[in-house]
Amino acid sequence: MEKVYDLVGLGEAMLEFNQTMPGQPQYLQGFGGDTSNATIAAARAGARTAYLTRLGADSFGDALIDLWQREGVATSAVERDANAPTGIYFVTHRGNGAAGHEFSYLRAGSAASHMTPTWLQDGGGKIIEQSKILHLSGISLAISPEACDTAFAAMDLARAAGAQVSFDANFRPRLWPLARARACIAQAVSLCDIFLPSLDDMVTLTGLAEADAIIDWSHAQGAKTIVLKLGPDGALASDGQTRRRIAGRAVPMVDATGVGDCFCGNFLARIAAGEDLFDAAHFANAAAALAVQGYGAVAPLPTAAQVRAILRS
16 A cells, blocks of 8 residues: 555644743643644654544643644544543643653543544555654553553554554653553563663563663563664664664753653654665754753754754754
């Protein structure tokens, strides 16, 4: 089947309210949801993209549809639910950077948590078959047992259609017990072609502390390509034969919300375009350095031209 899309993301998108002044009740309305962020990041990097989810039949859902359409993300397989809401979350800040922000979620019973394998077959299966890469995350697995089943069904559809599967562990302890998270995420890693976890998540999930040991664990589960995100220290990329460190970039950090998603989306856009693993990782690392310099998960996502400019510098 013709690959109409470079990347399709599956998961939950939400409205974001991000505190712009620590300790003050002033919030900037934005957008979030890890795989949605990554899909928008890929679109800004030049990829042809689509998104699969369920939204409430509410104004927050309308705002997300408008966002995707502005960003060039196809929404034909997004379903609206009159009986369940679109999720929202708040970001509060105690100081600058990743260490100073905290998330509070209102997502229980959201429309996205009611996705099922039947819904996927009815609406999103063709979109997945038409895409080069399917991207999902541990949050896609965690929001409900039905969503977990849907995510695994999507991975099966992608593999059957010859698409690559990309997975970000993105562990959220508030969403599910650690034992279940470990089992489900290990299974997802065994089914993915591209694994894009963060160091902090993997330390918790595997009990391993060293980046190289986590890369070894990931390959042993079955992942072929791995880029371990190391925050300000950059990333460690491996294709099973060659392993290479991508150095971090010293930049002023305003808000780290969604920076890992920015990395994922930019990396996958370059992979879909045919770039080498390590060149794609360098590109994504530069994109992430730009994204932390503004508030919110979506607003600071850079364009491809902005990333190329920082790479030239």
